[in-house]
Amino acid sequence: xxxxxxxxxADGGSRLIDSDQLFIRLSLVYHWLQPAVEGRSxxxxxxxxxxxxxxxxxxxxxxxxxxxxxxxxxxFADLEAGVPxxxxxxxxxxxxxxxxxxxxxxxxxxxxxxxxxxxxxxxIARAAPPDEAEQAQSLNAYYFGPAGFTSAxxxxxxxFEWDFCSDELSKVLERVQTGxxxxxxxxxxxxxxxxxxxxxxxxxxxxxxxxxxxxDLLKVxxxxxxSNETQxxxxxxxxxxRETLLNEVEATSFVEHLxxxxxxxxxxxxxECLFHSCNEHMSGRPLPSLPKIIKELCxxxxxxIPQPHPHSxxxxxxxxxxxxxxxxxxxxxxxxxxxHMRSLGVSSRSPFFPISRRSAW
Numbered sequence: 001x002x003x004x005x006x007x008x009x010a011d012g013g014s015r016l017i018d019s020d021q022l023f024i025r026l027s028l029v030y031h032w033l034q035p036a037v038e039g040r041s042x043x044x045x046x047x048x049x050x051x052x053x054x055x056x057x058x059x060x061x062x063x064x065x066x067x068x069x070x071x072x073x074x075x076f077a078d079l080e081a082g083v084p085x086x087x088x089x090x091x092x093x094x095x096x097x098x099x100x101x102x103x104x105x106x107x108x109x110x111x112x113x114x115x116x117x118x119x120x121x122x123x124i125a126r127a128a129p130p131d132e133a134e135q136a137q138s139l140n141a142y143y144f145g146p147a148g149f150t151s152a153x154x155x156x157x158x159x160f161e162w163d164f165c166s167d168e169l170s171k172v173l174e175r176v177q178t179g180x181x182x183x184x185x186x187x188x189x190x191x192x193x194x195x196x197x198x199x200x201x202x203x204x205x206x207x208x209x210x211x212x213x214x215x216d217l218l219k220v221x222x223x224x225x226x227s228n229e230t231q232x233x234x235x236x237x238x239x240x241x242r243e244t245l246l247n248e249v250e251a252t253s254f255v256e257h258l259x260x261x262x263x264x265x266x267x268x269x270x271x272e273c274l275f276h277s278c279n280e281h282m283s284g285r286p287l288p289s290l291p292k293i294i295k296e297l298c299x300x301x302x303x304x305i306p307q308p309h310p311h312s313x314x315x316x317x318x319x320x321x322x323x324x325x326x327x328x329x330x331x332x333x334x335x336x337x338x339x340h341m342r343s344l345g346v347s348s349r350s351p352f353f354p355i356s357r358r359s360a361w
Contacts, residue, residue, distance in 0.1 A: 034046055049095070064099045064156075077219040118144060204255055207267075
C-alpha cells in the first residue's frame with residue numbers, strides 16, 4: 001500500500017513534519033480528528049498536540065512513536081464507526097502516556113549501560129581509517145545526543161534489547177576493523193533501536209498489532225459500502241472478513257507456524273492497509289476494495305502446515321461460493337498429500353485463499 005499519498009495539515013507543517021514519515025502520520029491523524037472536536041473545550045489541546053509531540057519526539061523510542069500513531073488511528077476508526085470514546089483520550093498527555101513504556105531499570109543501571117555503549121562507539125571511532133577521522137569524531141555527538149542513545153531510553157528497554165544494541169555495535173566494530181567504512185557499517189540509532197525491539201517482540205505481540213489494525217480497518221469500512229455493493233452484501237463481506245482474519249485458530253497459526261520475519265511483515269502490512277484506507281477516505285477518494293485488501297492480508301500470512309492425514313477431495317469442495325471469491329475459483333482442488341494450505345485458520349477452500357497459490361498446485 002502506498003504510504004506517501006497524504007493530505008497536508010492545515011498548519012502547513014514543520015521541520016519534523018517535512019522529514020519524519022511517522023510524525024507526518026501523527027500530525028495528519030490529528031488533522032483528521034479536528035472537525036470532530038470543533039466547538040468542544042478540548043479543541044485547543046488537540047490543535048496543540050502535534051507541536052507538543054514534536055518537542056519530545058526524539059525522546060521516544062521508535063516503537064513508542066509507532067504506538068502513538070496506532071492509538072490515534074484507532075481513535076479515528078472508532079469515530080468513523082460511531083463507537084463512543086472520551087475525547088480526552090486523544091490529548092497529547094493521554095496518547096503519550098499510553099504509548100510510552102514504563103521504566104524497567106534504575107537510573108544507575110541505565111547510566112552504566114550508556115557508558116558501555118559509549119565505549120563501543122569510541123572503539124569504532126578509533127578503528128576508523130584516516131580518511132574517516134572527521135566523521136569518527138562526530139559519532140559521540142550523534143549517537144549520544146538527544147536523538148540518540150540516552151539514559152532515559154535505556155531505562156525503558158528490556159534487557160534483551162540492550163544486549164541486542166550492544167551486540168550490534170560489537171559487530172560494527174569488527175566490520176570497521178576489517179576495513180569497512182563507518183558510513184556503511186554503522187546503522188542509524190533508530191534503526192538499531194527498531195531492530196532491537198523487533199527482535200524482542202513476541203509472536204503474540206505481533207499478532208496483536210495485526211489483529212488490531214484489521215479490526216480498525218473494518219471499523220472504517222463499517223458504515224461505507226462500496227459503490228457496487230448492496231448493504232446486505234457489504235455486511236456479509238465484513239462478517240466474512242472478521243471470520244477469516246480474527247479468530248482463535250488464526251492466532252495459533254500465526255503464532256506457531258508463521259516465520260518471525262513474515263509475522264513482522266504482516267503486522268506492517270496491516271498497519272499500512274489501515275492508514276492508506278483512512279488517508280484515501282480523508283482525501284476525498286473512494287475507499288480501496290475491501291475484498292482486495294483482505295486477500296492481500298491472507299496472502300501475507302499464508303503458511304503450509306503439515307497434516308497427519310490428507311484431506312479428501314469431497315472435504316475441500318464443500319464450501320459455497322462467496323462474494324470475495326474470484327469467479328474462476330469455484331472449483332477448488334485438494335492440496336498435495338499431507339499438507340493443508342492455510343491462511344491463518346482458513347483452509348484452502350476459503351474464498352479468501354489467493355488464486356495464485358491454487359494455480360501452483
